Amino acid sequence: MNSFDVSLLLSGQYHDWLVSGFALSIKLALITLVFALPLALLVAVLRLAPLAMLRAVGVVFVEAIRNVPLLAHMLFWYFGAPEVLPEALKLWLYERNFEAASAVIALVLYTAAYMSEDIRSGIRSIPKEQMEASRALGFSFLGAMRLVILPQALRLTVPPLISQTLSLWKNTSIAMVIGVAELMYQAQQVESASFRGFESFAFATGAYLMISLAITGASAWYHHHHPVRSA
Amino acid sequence: MWEILQTYWLYYLIGQYPDGPLGGLSLTLVLAALALVLAFPVGIVLALCRLSPYRLLRWPVTAVVFVVRGTPLLMVVFWAYFLLPTLTGHVTDQFNTMLAALVLFDGAYLAEIIRAGIQAIPKGQMESARSLGFDYPRAMRLVILPQALRNMLPSLVNQFVSTIKETSLGYIISLGEVSFVATQINTQLLTRPAEVYLLLALTYFVLCFSLSRFAFWLERRLAAGTSHPGTR
Numbered sequence: 384m385n386s387f388d389v390s391l392l393l394s395g396q397y398h399d400w401l402v403s404g405f406a407l408s409i410k411l412a413l414i415t416l417v418f419a420l421p422l423a424l425l426v427a428v429l430r431l432a433p434l435a436m437l438r439a440v441g442v443v444f445v446e447a448i449r450n451v452p453l454l455a456h457m458l459f460w461y462f463g464a465p466e467v468l469p470e471a472l473k474l475w476l477y478e479r480n481f482e483a484a485s486a487v488i489a490l491v492l493y494t495a496a497y498m499s500e501d502i503r504s505g506i507r508s509i510p511k512e513q514m515e516a517s518r519a520l521g522f523s524f525l526g527a528m529r530l531v532i533l534p535q536a537l538r539l540t541v542p543p544l545i546s547q548t549l550s551l552w553k554n555t556s557i558a559m560v561i562g563v564a565e566l567m568y569q570a571q572q573v574e575s576a577s578f579r580g581f582e583s584f585a586f587a588t589g590a591y592l593m594i595s596l597a598i599t600g601a602s603a604w605y606h607h608h609h610p611v612r613s614a
Numbered sequence: 615m616w617e618i619l620q621t622y623w624l625y626y627l628i629g630q631y632p633d634g635p636l637g638g639l640s641l642t643l644v645l646a647a648l649a650l651v652l653a654f655p656v657g658i659v660l661a662l663c664r665l666s667p668y669r670l671l672r673w674p675v676t677a678v679v680f681v682v683r684g685t686p687l688l689m690v691v692f693w694a695y696f697l698l699p700t701l702t703g704h705v706t707d708q709f710n711t712m713l714a715a716l717v718l719f720d721g722a723y724l725a726e727i728i729r730a731g732i733q734a735i736p737k738g739q740m741e742s743a744r745s746l747g748f749d750y751p752r753a754m755r756l757v758i759l760p761q762a763l764r765n766m767l768p769s770l771v772n773q774f775v776s777t778i779k780e781t782s783l784g785y786i787i788s789l790g791e792v793s794f795v796a797t798q799i800n801t802q803l804l805t806r807p808a809e810v811y812l813l814l815a816l817t818y819f820v821l822c823f824s825l826s827r828f829a830f831w832l833e834r835r836l837a838a839g840t841s842h843p844g845t846r
Contacts, residue, residue, distance in 0.1 A: 450822035451815045452779035454793055459815055462800065463808035549684075556686035560786060567688055580696045588685055588693075595684030 392586050397573045404569030405590045411555045415490040423498035430503050433524055448496035453557050456489035461561040486558035494551045505540035545602040552594055615809045622799050629790050637790030646777040649716035657724025664729050682722035687780055691715040695787055708789035720777055727769045731762035771829035775822045
């Protein structure tokens with residue numbers, strides 16, 4: 384194997400490819416987070432709703448998504464789903480960045496299913512007397528949820544949500560299968576264009592680790608500043 | 615979807631076997647099972663190193679576990695695909711590449727499950743085993759691990775579910791597991807991607823959902839078998 388050529392990573396065309404991939408990976412993770420968090424909250428509340436119908440909707444959502452690999456989700460949303468759309472809408476979609484849109488849909492659903500479970504167990508760890516007391520004071524289910532239960536539950540949910548964010552960060556790499564030009568895709572492009580696999584994979588690994596380390600650091604910071612209070 | 619299954623069910627289940635390599639759903643299951651079985655001893659060794667009083671063992675292994683858990687599985691797959699041939703001198707096929715990546719990746723995840731399982735066993739167990747004259751390896755093997763592994767059974771079944779989902783990444787290095795076979799069926803049919811990929815999702819769902827229900831059942835059964843929760 385030739386010696387490690389750092390200059391390839393510091394400037395030039397390959398450097399630009401890798402950096403743009405890195406930026407797109409971060410963008411994918413952030414956009415997913417923005418959509419997945421409220422969806423996860425909605426599903427978690429659905430699963431605890433007083434109506435059996437609503438609870439069933441929540442259960443089906445979570446189980447149907449978690450038991451299928453993210454890769455299959457991506458393939459479905461990219462290749463399968465557009466087929467059932469009307470022709471005009473399909474053309475409109477294909478003119479835009481349809482790869483990235485499918486990847487975001489798959490990532491949002493997948494991440495939300497996992498996060499909703501974390502939020503749900505956070506909510507369930509709040510003593511049920513809290514809900515009963517709020518209802519007795521005249522709050523509706525949603526009012527009690529919003530003003531009494533969730534503010535307490537979400538504090539407890541932050542650490543598992545941070546580790547889900549770490550999974551999300553790693554999961555963005557799977558978007559390469561449908562041709563989204565994120566970090567992993569670009570690393571492979573550089574490898575096949577320059578035969579410099581060692582350098583390009585080292586760059587990608589370093590970049591993934593850097594963000595993972597930052598996320599783990601955030602978790603440690605939160606743990607330090609908001610220690611778990613015993614009830 | 616039904617017609618697709620009628621035409622392609624055999625291909626979907628076993629790929630080109632026996633005229634070619636084993637593929638499809640069978641390959642997914644073989645790969646996942648083999649990966650978990652091989653990753654298990656790796657996980658035990660890594661966990662014991664992580665719990666070791668010797669820094670020389672603890673620090674490098676902690677670093678390895680952290681690096682593997684901090685990078686996507688896909689990255690590990692690429693490293694294996696790219697590095698194994700340079701190290702061993704001959705080309706590694708897709709199956710063995712994927713297997714090596716899964717063993718390393720799952721080994722690191724199992725290490726943390728096993729570490730938590732060992733740490734959940736009260737310290738008194740090790741202390742009494744040692745005072746009865748067992749040395750550390752024997753106390754670990756005969757007293758601690760059997761109890762820890764029993765508590766970890768449900769987590770292990772869940773890890774198997776994860777491993778089944780992870781084998782789908784073999785698709786990227788053209789390993790003929792079930793996702794890859796589904797894509798080939800899709801390429802032959804051309805006009806019905808929604809049905810093909812729905813079938814694929816459904817296949818994974820049936821497999822993983824029933825396994826995770828099994829883990830749930832196991833958890834309750836094992837919990838019911840313990841008379842004094844928390845003092846185990």
